[in-house]
Amino acid sequence: MRASYSVRFPSQKSKSRSMPSLALHPRNLKVIGLVILTLQTTALVLLMRYTRLPSATNPASSLYLTSTAVFCAEVCKVVACFWAVFVQNGNSLRATSTELQRELFSAPLELVKLGVPAGLYTLQNNLLYVALSNLDAATYQITYQLKILTTAVFMVVMLRKRITISQWIALLILVIGVAFVQLAPSANATAKTPKPLPAHQNTLIGLTAVILASLSSGFAGVYFEKLMKFTAPSIWIRNIQLGFWGSILAFIGVFLTDGHVVMRDGFFRGYNLFVVIVVALQSLGGLCVAVVIKYADNILKVFATSISIIFSCLASYYLLNDFQPNWYFAIGTIAVLSATALYNLGGREKPPPSELPLTTSKD
Numbered sequence: 001m002r003a004s005y006s007v008r009f010p011s012q013k014s015k016s017r018s019m020p021s022l023a024l025h026p027r028n029l030k031v032i033g034l035v036i037l038t039l040q041t042t043a044l045v046l047l048m049r050y051t052r053l054p055s056a057t058n059p060a061s062s063l064y065l066t067s068t069a070v071f072c073a074e075v076c077k078v079v080a081c082f083w084a085v086f087v088q089n090g091n092s093l094r095a096t097s098t099e100l101q102r103e104l105f106s107a108p109l110e111l112v113k114l115g116v117p118a119g120l121y122t123l124q125n126n127l128l129y130v131a132l133s134n135l136d137a138a139t140y141q142i143t144y145q146l147k148i149l150t151t152a153v154f155m156v157v158m159l160r161k162r163i164t165i166s167q168w169i170a171l172l173i174l175v176i177g178v179a180f181v182q183l184a185p186s187a188n189a190t191a192k193t194p195k196p197l198p199a200h201q202n203t204l205i206g207l208t209a210v211i212l213a214s215l216s217s218g219f220a221g222v223y224f225e226k227l228m229k230f231t232a233p234s235i236w237i238r239n240i241q242l243g244f245w246g247s248i249l250a251f252i253g254v255f256l257t258d259g260h261v262v263m264r265d266g267f268f269r270g271y272n273l274f275v276v277i278v279v280a281l282q283s284l285g286g287l288c289v290a291v292v293i294k295y296a297d298n299i300l301k302v303f304a305t306s307i308s309i310i311f312s313c314l315a316s317y318y319l320l321n322d323f324q325p326n327w328y329f330a331i332g333t334i335a336v337l338s339a340t341a342l343y344n345l346g347g348r349e350k351p352p353p354s355e356l357p358l359t360t361s362k363d
Helices: 026-051 066-088 093-105 108-113 115-134 137-143 146-159 165-192 203-230 235-265 273-295 298-320 327-346
Strands: 003-006 359-362
Touching: 026 273, 026 298, 066 093, 066 235, 066 273, 093 108, 093 235, 108 115, 108 235, 115 137, 115 203, 115 235, 137 165, 137 203, 146 165, 146 203, 146 298, 165 298, 165 327, 203 235, 203 273, 203 298, 235 273, 273 298, 298 327
Parallel strands: none
Antiparallel strands: 003 359
16 A cells, blocks of 8 residues: 655644644645745845844844844744644643653653753854954855765764765866855955955965864764654754753853843843844744755755855845846855756766654554
8 A cells, every 4th residue: 555644743642632633744845845945044044134234214233133032043943843732732831741751851861862962053144253353255255165074974874875876976066156156246345445364364274163063963863863764753853952952051141252242231121023033033944944854954055055146146236236247146146056956967876765754554
């Protein structure tokens, strides 16, 4: 008999509490997740850019603190996942508390495992600040695309993923394409006002920080993918575990970077409707990444975010008028789209058996 897959949020223990199941094949979940992630990333970049632009009514001294927005996004993501677990258990508080007790408190090692990617993401963010302080924008944008290749290498080593020669070529083209697209704004700025490099910059330190950040990004992403695909807890439980560490680290970050401002102006300084939407989009992005990693993989996630960069630049040109397309952008766009097509055509392999849905039933 042919196996069919379905994602069932309600508990199957009691038919009286059951609700209609949402029949979604893992392949459909993969496509939906990639599309939503692309659109979410594009919208988030535009709104973040818009909300960080000082104006007459919103001067720079009253802009919201990005560190508090990151913390709020982590908390919202955890709350959303708690709600998903509640719905998955048929809106039963008893069943929900039993699952949370079993998955979160009775298995502390599983919680500790998620501290690894959370810590690496924090390390990565700090390394990028070091890199930006010691490299010019062009060098930074080019070298940081190494994260695409490090992700692929870690997937081969840790997940035994098969990547064909044509797919490796596609990844190299993607690296070049994204670098060109990212270089477009800095190329325009340099053409207008070329600036010498500050004397305090140390190129070696900057390059070392970028390489370490790329390795951290690749390993953390693939490590999280391995936990999502090869261990028992659901996608919602894994996000709660990751969000637990993310919330703690983000809260610490608030007071390390903006503690004096928070004490003076308050935690929610500068918040308005658009900032709330930014926080919501950041939370949605975390959930989308988890879905994409579980039902697709990190490499397809990289392609989705790369395409969103192009969309963001085009939307920024038409809506915010703060981006001017040039030949860097044109070449980069062609390269990214070509790499996407080549990667998909280059490896028509069957999905590994580990890419399982939340529940499986046979007709």
